[in-house]
Amino acid sequence: MLLEDDDLLRDRILAPKLAQFGFEVVATGSAAQLREAVRQGPPDIFVLDVGLPDADGFEVARSLRATMPDAGIVMLTGRGDSVDRVRGLFEGADAYLSKPVEIDVLVATLYSVARRLHPSPSVARGKWALSPDEWFLLSPSGARVMLSKSERRLLEAMLQHADEVVSREDLISVLTDDIHAFDPHRLDSMVHRLRRKVLAALGEPLPLNAVHGTGYILEA
Structure with missing residues (x-):
């Protein structure tokens, strides 16, 4: 309120x-x-x-x-x-x-x-994951942070290909239907804000890293 x-x-x-x-x-x-x-x-x-x-x-x-x-x-x-x-x-x-x-x-x-x-149950998860309703990102320790719609789409794509490099084009296609009108710098800004938000909320860094000239990789 x-x-x-x-x-x-x-x-x-x-x-x-x-x-x-x-x-x-x-x-x-x-x-x-x-x-x-x-x-x-x-x-x-x-x-x-x-x-x-x-x-x-x-x-x-x-x-x-x-x-x-x-x-x-x-x-x-x-x-x-x-x-x-x-x-x-x-x-x-x-x-x-x-x-x-x-x-x-x-x-x-x-x-x-x-x-x-509303503390999260103490469950050993071991990996980064989305909650069953996909509104929260769960850390390996079981802590959680709420996501926006765009962040959900981005992380869903990254988690489906955990520990693999996902191209910038593939990620942009997840975020918009018109990839040619989408400014690629928006993707970089989104990733930057997401990492900063996760660190501020959970006290642990999100291992989502850029691969120069290619895309991003999430070490889940």
């Missing part, structure tokens, strides 16, 4: 970007709207702005922590002072991020909080 009073930031950036990463987002613009939305169904995680038109974000965090002790709380605010950061964590936030925040940093933080709320 997202509480952000900046309409543009909330509706044009944060909510759609988080949805792209598989989150089910309920967006609200005031503490009153948040309370009403919670009555309709409490979320797993709250993303709270501090500067609100009808309440203090710190007080909202404290109230939510008191009434919903098992919920995740991430504070997203323009106040970057250490005093405010300490206060946010003291009031019950799991994380405190300063604006402007990179979306992958926010997403990685939400993954981390989600793992605390």
